[in-house]
Amino acid sequence: MGMENGMNLKFKKLKSAKNFHHRSSVIFLIFLLMASLLFLSLFSADPQAKSEISLIPRPYRLIPGKGTLNLNETSSIIINQAQGELLDIASEFQSRLRKATGWPWEIRDASQVKSLRGHIFLRLLPARKNFGPEGYELNIRTTHILLDAASAAGLFYGLQTLWQLFPISFENFFFPAEAKENSPESQGKSRLASSLSLPVVQIMDKPRFIWRGIHLDCSRHFFPKEWIMKLLDLAANYKLNTFHWHLTDDQGWRLEIKKYPRLTEIGAWRRETMEDGQPYGGFYTQEEIKEIVAYARRRFIQIVPEIEMPGHCQAALAAYPELSCSGGPFKVATEWGVMNDVFCAGSEETFTFLTDVLSEVIDLFPGEYIHIGGDEVPKIRWRNCLRCQTRIKTEGLKDESELQSYFIKRIEAFLTSRGRRLIGWDEILEGGLPPRATVMSWRGMSGGLVAARAGHDVIMCPTSHCYFDYYQGQVDEPKAIGGFLPVEKVYAFEPVPAELKPEEASHVLGAQANLWTEYINTPEHAEYMLFPRLLALAEAVWSPAKKNWPDFHNRLIAHYDRLALRGINFRVPPPEGVSGRKWVREKVTLTLSPPVPGARIVYTLDGSRPDTNSPIYTNPIDIIGNTILRASTLLPCGRMSHPVSMYFFKIDEAVNGLNYDYFEGSWERLPDLDKEKPLSSGITYDLTLTELKTAADYFALRFRGELLLDQEGEYIFYTRADEGVRLKIDGITVVDNWGLFGQRELSGRLILSPGRHRLEVDYFEKRGNHYLEIFIEGPGLPYQPLPPARLFRNQKLRN
Numbered sequence: 001m002g003m004e005n006g007m008n009l010k011f012k013k014l015k016s017a018k019n020f021h022h023r024s025s026v027i028f029l030i031f032l033l034m035a036s037l038l039f040l041s042l043f044s045a046d047p048q049a050k051s052e053i054s055l056i057p058r059p060y061r062l063i064p065g066k067g068t069l070n071l072n073e074t075s076s077i078i079i080n081q082a083q084g085e086l087l088d089i090a091s092e093f094q095s096r097l098r099k100a101t102g103w104p105w106e107i108r109d110a111s112q113v114k115s116l117r118g119h120i121f122l123r124l125l126p127a128r129k130n131f132g133p134e135g136y137e138l139n140i141r142t143t144h145i146l147l148d149a150a151s152a153a154g155l156f157y158g159l160q161t162l163w164q165l166f167p168i169s170f171e172n173f174f175f176p177a178e179a180k181e182n183s184p185e186s187q188g189k190s191r192l193a194s195s196l197s198l199p200v201v202q203i204m205d206k207p208r209f210i211w212r213g214i215h216l217d218c219s220r221h222f223f224p225k226e227w228i229m230k231l232l233d234l235a236a237n238y239k240l241n242t243f244h245w246h247l248t249d250d251q252g253w254r255l256e257i258k259k260y261p262r263l264t265e266i267g268a269w270r271r272e273t274m275e276d277g278q279p280y281g282g283f284y285t286q287e288e289i290k291e292i293v294a295y296a297r298r299r300f301i302q303i304v305p306e307i308e309m310p311g312h313c314q315a316a317l318a319a320y321p322e323l324s325c326s327g328g329p330f331k332v333a334t335e336w337g338v339m340n341d342v343f344c345a346g347s348e349e350t351f352t353f354l355t356d357v358l359s360e361v362i363d364l365f366p367g368e369y370i371h372i373g374g375d376e377v378p379k380i381r382w383r384n385c386l387r388c389q390t391r392i393k394t395e396g397l398k399d400e401s402e403l404q405s406y407f408i409k410r411i412e413a414f415l416t417s418r419g420r421r422l423i424g425w426d427e428i429l430e431g432g433l434p435p436r437a438t439v440m441s442w443r444g445m446s447g448g449l450v451a452a453r454a455g456h457d458v459i460m461c462p463t464s465h466c467y468f469d470y471y472q473g474q475v476d477e478p479k480a481i482g483g484f485l486p487v488e489k490v491y492a493f494e495p496v497p498a499e500l501k502p503e504e505a506s507h508v509l510g511a512q513a514n515l516w517t518e519y520i521n522t523p524e525h526a527e528y529m530l531f532p533r534l535l536a537l538a539e540a541v542w543s544p545a546k547k548n549w550p551d552f553h554n555r556l557i558a559h560y561d562r563l564a565l566r567g568i569n570f571r572v573p574p575p576e577g578v579s580g581r582k583w584v585r586e587k588v589t590l591t592l593s594p595p596v597p598g599a600r601i602v603y604t605l606d607g608s609r610p611d612t613n614s615p616i617y618t619n620p621i622d623i624i625g626n627t628i629l630r631a632s633t634l635l636p637c638g639r640m641s642h643p644v645s646m647y648f649f650k651i652d653e654a655v656n657g658l659n660y661d662y663f664e665g666s667w668e669r670l671p672d673l674d675k676e677k678p679l680s681s682g683i684t685y686d687l688t689l690t691e692l693k694t695a696a697d698y699f700a701l702r703f704r705g706e707l708l709l710d711q712e713g714e715y716i717f718y719t720r721a722d723e724g725v726r727l728k729i730d731g732i733t734v735v736d737n738w739g740l741f742g743q744r745e746l747s748g749r750l751i752l753s754p755g756r757h758r759l760e761v762d763y764f765e766k767r768g769n770h771y772l773e774i775f776i777e778g779p780g781l782p783y784q785p786l787p788p789a790r791l792f793r794n795q796k797l798r799n
Helices: 003-023 026-044 084-101 152-165 168-173 176-182 225-237 286-298 314-319 348-364 386-394 400-417 446-453 487-491 523-530 533-542 549-565
Strands: 061-072 077-079 107-109 120-124 136-140 145-149 195-205 211-217 242-246 302-309 369-373 421-425 438-441 458-460 482-484 508-515 581-583 588-590 600-604 621-623 627-634 644-649 658-664 680-684 699-709 713-722 724-729 732-737 744-752 755-765 771-778 781-785
Touching: 077 084, 084 107, 084 120, 084 152, 084 168, 120 152, 136 152, 145 152, 152 195, 152 225, 168 549, 211 225, 211 533, 225 242, 225 286, 225 523, 242 508, 286 302, 286 348, 302 348, 348 369, 348 400, 369 400, 386 400, 400 421, 438 446, 446 458, 487 533, 487 549, 508 523, 508 533, 523 533, 533 549, 621 627, 644 781, 713 724, 713 732, 724 744, 732 744
Parallel strands: 077 107, 077 120, 120 145, 211 242, 211 508, 242 302, 302 369, 369 421, 421 438, 438 458, 458 508, 581 644
Antiparallel strands: 061 195, 136 145, 136 195, 588 621, 600 627, 627 644, 658 680, 658 699, 699 755, 713 744, 713 771, 724 732, 724 755, 771 781
């Protein structure tokens, strides 16, 4: 009996019970009701946490059975429609299974099969509306596998679930290049034994949201076609269905447009990146775009291209300066940030250009949506532009915000005429939303709230939970833009604000992960930032709203092995118990814990990077003096975490420390603290904010004292701050990070002699996060925070 037939039979019995009501006793009805409740509670339970099945995302319903199914080299894939999408899906899965097992896995038409024993049966059943457009029902019995869905997409997602039930070793053969490198043939081994066992299980599954996305910025840094396809495979395996492709920005235009060749001849190339002196660029030809779009479509992923307007367009203006308010000239931006030059909203030539570009974009991308950016649009050029001011008057607009709304509405009208829908970042709310626009809410959830209440569709991707360019741990991890977003916070993300009424909440289409790439310039670095956080996001948008972090964490462990076999440079969680700084008076005993069962911890005590030859942690470590402990997790699969550091300091409280002055005020840049009056002064033994009592916002600090060095040579000083910081040594400015910047690191070099050197650090915070650390590296000093034992206060300063 099929699972669907079993379900129908049970509910038929319930219906019969209602008819039986008139001729049965009350006792029997009570018994039947209790039995029904027992069945429903069993079916709606989440037994996955109690089983060895480690599926991500967690299915809607899962019921483990008893026994196993054995497959062998005679097993085949049976389909009830030997044509169209079903045949394509079966063929793709057949290819994966052939690589993993070496078995033929013949695809057969159901009409020609007498027995299902030992086979996989895929059934496309359009009449089964209860599945929804992407749902499926998977039933692994002791005799065969049955997978039903109402759509090809549902069957595809069901096969992704089935793939995760196969041995983890199958991941060795997922990609052709890796299959060749890791194949058993190259190791003199056969792929698989004569049979394969799978657990008996029943799964009914469907997604919670229809928009389950990943965004990739290919303007700041360019990523090759082959890696884009690899990313699409991974996204599809975890049931994501949208790839938001950021193709244009100030720092590069990445899409070939036939009518405007200078967009890629000029706009795709910048002279350098953040003063590194290295030319940089690249773009995708239209043929490559078509290939990627077709690849995504076979994986049921819609690609949403983003063509930025009216701001973030300096690469386009470098190619066609006549589209600006001033006429240029311009260069492709070489630094990050928001540029003042934007498309001229008063020029008809601008709209001719953009509709021409969008026409080619529409021809390349068959999906429903086109993203037009609309974010971070400075208005200064429009305020000083005669054509823009004329447009404001002739169109009866109030100001430049309404001019932006006019711009967006005009573009939306064009897209609507071509059968497409406009998406923009939440700034498109300014001045009034276009009638059919969808809002992508990134500056928190408030933009999404406003749009949903106004009846507009919304995609939620707030920086707090969805910006994967944020750090995942200590800031000495691979470079990130700032912030802090661990995997557990991503997992906890709830895309639907509690304030929305049910009818308003229906406008929340889903959510996506955003990977901006200012500081991410290789596929390996991108993978580190995406995984495993993308798995947590995938579950947040597919699975029911109820969260269970310990359960997810347990399931995630198996996926570390999967990702490793796929060659993904995922982030391995670091050891627990290693962070921050600690004062040592006599002795500190440190206890560490591995974050994953079966993992080991390797460590060093001299500041060097641990490796597989470093000591293995077995017992608590005693620290008795100035020490830099660095530790890494070593997974059973051989992957190692980025090292985390902990600093131990022993000081003389009579002479060590720095003098500080504390100020309050509102500044747009680092103030001249010589002209400000401190509210308080004192001594601190560590050049950070953690030991000091400050306001949450609007304050400044000055630290003064001396730094002791033992050797002559070149020293590198690193400042990490949010907002601004200035570092001086012996009156020489080494780092000047003076403005309103998010957390970032700058460095400066200085040749210094042995002895004491005057140290002065000024810092200010306007609002939001506040953070300050100073690191040093030089002769006899491995990279570390300024050691408190080398900091001496100035006894002449009043405290």
